[in-house]
Amino acid sequence: MTAVIIDKEICTGCGICIDVCPYTAIQLADNKAEFMLEDCFACGHCQAACPVDAVVVSGLASNMAFSTFTEMERVVQPGTGEVAEIVALMRSRRSCRRYLTSPVPLALLEDLVKIGTTAPSGTNSQPWNFTILPEREDVLVLGGLTAAYYRxxxxxxxxxxxxxxxxxFGGDSLGKYYRRYYDSVEESLREWEREGTDSLFHGAVAAILVTAQQDASCPAEDALLATQNILLAAHMMGLGSCLIGFVVEAMRRTPDMRRKMEIGDGEEIYSVIALGYPDVIYHRVSNRKSVVPRILKFGTEDTEKTDWAVE
Ligand SMILES: Cc1cc2nc3c(=O)[nH]c(=O)nc-3n(C[C@H](O)[C@H](O)[C@H](O)COP(=O)(O)O)c2cc1C
Known part of the structure; x- marks a missing residue:
């Protein structure tokens, strides 16, 4: 249960908390804001937008308590950051397939998980869960289970x-797999067994598994948004990362793998992020396929006729 506590002594009745609340949980009473419900989804917008600091949402962590860096705890106001910087970060993050053997401190992995949770989620349900495999041996356990699945x-x-x-009886999924992947998987399995070559995790020394509760409104979107946060932050921390879809696929189809990774019955796996210090330096960014967005302009139409209301 969430309680929004409003200090009536401080509240000026400006109403901004009412405007930003997506839940219609606050109203003005006697020119003071008042929380009208028993519960809400605790997004914290009212607390963040109050100009006089009169609002507290109970149950929210007061800060994220990162242990490997000092957080600035400031709001980057719209239009004040350097967009070129964030674009450079996004374009510089690459999938790493060559790692050093140095371990990644557990504290760094734990901070990455916290960073993941800053992502948006449907109805602020935050249905994600994260599993850290902190050492190469742990990654190899998941690698071994994945190899058994593909074998x-x-x-x-x-x-x-x-x-x-x-x-x-069930479509051409096995045929498609055979045509697309059989040969390369067979080769990877041979290399894994004979030479210990790891073409699955590419030698990563740690991993974070991102799961989410299936009964959430949009578990896949939530988990993948958290994942992208982790990938970008990992780059800033000096780590290389790579999503390993082959493992996700294996885990989805193998209850035993999920059990071994202690993933609960109501959870689904959405991403497996391989991590480690990169043993490769990129000197330039690369391009993507160009996209031409559809641009729809309805401004000239009679808005009365396109009203939402159904007669
Ligand atoms: C859902 C997903 C699954 C992926 N699975 C794998 C994988 O199993 N192994 C791998 O080496 N790369 C994997 N990748 C990485 C992609 O190959 C990579 O993102 C793409 O080639 C673009 O390169 P970049 O990430 O360096 O920009 C995956 C990426 C995504 C988004």
Whole structure:
């Protein structure tokens, strides 16, 4: 339960907390703001927007208590930051596939998780959960389980009769996998077994698994937004990172893997982030495919006719 506590002595009745509340939880009574509900989704907008600091939302952590850096705890007001800086950061983050063997301090990984939780989430439900694999040996356990999954999948995929049966009764997923991935996975498994070459985690020495409660309104979006925060912050901390979709796929289909990673019944896995200090330096950013956005302008239409109201 969330309580919004408003100090009536300090409140000036300006009403900004009412305007920013997405929950219609605050009203003016006798020219003072008053929290009208038993509960809300604790987004903290009222507290953040109050110009005289009269609002406290109970149950919110007072600060994130990062341990590897000192937080500025200031609001970057719209239009005051350097957009070029953030674009440079976004373009400089690359998927790392070559790591040093030096370990990543656990405190850094824990701070990355906290940074992940600054992401937006549907109805502020924050349905995410994070699992840290802090050392190379831990990453290798997940790697071994993933290899076992793909070994089994490749055994099934090389069976032409099974591919045909699956196609007849359940679509061509096994056939597609066979055509697209079978050979490269087979090669990776051989290298993993014979030479210990890790073409799955690329030698990463740590990992963060991002899961979310399935019954949330948008668990996938929430988990992936937290993931992107982690990727960008990891870069700023000097870490290389890489999403490992192959492991996500294996975990989704293997309850035993999820159990071993202590992921609860109501949770789904959305990302596996490999981490470590990079053993590669990029000297320039690279480009993306160009996109041409659809631009829709309805301004000249009669707005009466396109009103939301259904007659
Ligand atoms: C959902 C997702 C899954 C991915 N899975 C893998 C993976 O299993 N192995 C890998 O080496 N890279 C993986 N990547 C990284 C992409 O290959 C990479 O993001 C893309 O090539 C663009 O390169 P960049 O991240 O360096 O900008 C994945 C990326 C995403 C978004």
């Amino acid at each position: 089994k999948l490749n055994r099934q995929a090389r069976n032409g009769v099974l591919r045909l049966l699956v196609k007849l």
